[in-house]
Amino acid sequence: MRTLSFAKGHGTLNDFIVTVDRHDNRPLSAEDVRLLCDRRAGIGADGVLRAVVAKEIPDWGGDPAIWFMDYRNADGSIAEMCGNGTRVFGRYLLDNDLVSGREVEIGTRAGVRRLTFHSDGSISTAMGPVxxxxxxxxxxxxxxxxxxxxxxxxxxxxxxxxxxxxxxxxxxxxxxxxxxxxxxxxxxxxxxxxxxxxxxxxxxxxxxxxxxxxxxxxxxxxxxxxxxxxxxxxxxxxxxxxxxxxxxxxxxxxxxxEAILRGPAVIVGRGEFLLPD
The missing domain is CATH 3.10.310.10 (Diaminopimelate Epimerase; Chain A, domain 1)
Structure with a gap:
């Protein structure tokens, strides 16, 4: 068995499992993601957000030091972007002192996204052009x-x-x-x-x-x-x-x-999950 440390969060009840794999040493298979997101056999979520330092992502051409949001849908498939996920990802990074300041940038498969943390607890994501x-x-x-x-x-x-x-x-x-x-x-x-x-x-x-x-x-x-x-x-x-x-x-x-998306994001729990080998 493999032990995965995780947090659970949501943005307007769009819920995610967040885990940190700084150096991309513990990639998750599609089967892993499906199990994690299963609402009976697993933790339950709409998707998984894996935090990896951007320099570890193949073909990444941006700032190597920022955090990259490796997002997977609940069925294990890869997605380019997730708007609510960016806010939950940012909330986790800030709460765990992995970023600091009012504004931070994160990497996604759709490019860099800028997050702004507001005093009321909400977070804005600069989503780029539509x-x-x-x-x-x-x-x-x-x-x-x-x-x-x-x-x-x-x-x-x-x-x-x-x-x-x-x-x-x-x-x-x-x-x-x-x-x-x-x-x-x-x-x-x-x-x-x-x-x-x-x-x-x-x-x-x-x-x-x-x-x-x-x-x-x-x-x-x-x-x-x-x-x-x-x-x-x-x-x-x-x-x-x-x-x-x-x-x-x-x-x-x-x-x-530019389109700016703003809303809440909260972390509601933390724990460990046993993944089969």
């Missing part, structure tokens, strides 16, 4: 029983954002099965799908089906993708938008070339 493609995409639920037009959005990872109409009921959508999309080649590596209800011009509600995890209580990159698609649909590329998710409230500040 790219919304013009190519048409459709998303279907329940084997095609319900079909929606969607926007293809890149926030360092792929999203299909459905802006619901005034007669659509966000809470009635069945997200127990994965959505399917057309054309299939639009998202060759899978996609996070967001369903978004407008409350008013700067206030949205959202549900999300995350690739590799299923429906989750929150998705930070999905919130950014949703706010950006909503702003574009209403002729604006900037503004402050509140997004209600099942796990709480997040906010997005949009400028011409």
């Amino acid at each position: 790219i919304i493609a013009d190519e048409p995409v459709q998303v279907a639920l329940n084997h095609g029983a319900a079909t929606f037009d969607a926007s293809k959005v890149d926030v360092g990872n792929p999203h299909a954002v459905v802006l619901l109409g005034p007669d659509d009921d966000l809470n009635a959508l069945d997200l127990t099965q994965p959505p399917v999309w057309t054309p299939p080649e639009a998202f060759p590596h899978g996609v996070n799908v967001e369903f978004v209800q407008r409350i008013d011009d700067d206030h949205l509600a959202m549900r999300v089906y995350e690739r590799g995890a299923g429906e989750t209580m929150s998705c930070g990159t999905g919130v950014v993708a949703s706010a950006s698609a909503h702003a574009r649909a209403h002729g604006s590329g900037s503004g402050h938008i509140r997004v209600d998710v099942a796990g709480g409230v997040l906010s997005v500040d949009l400028t011409g070339d």
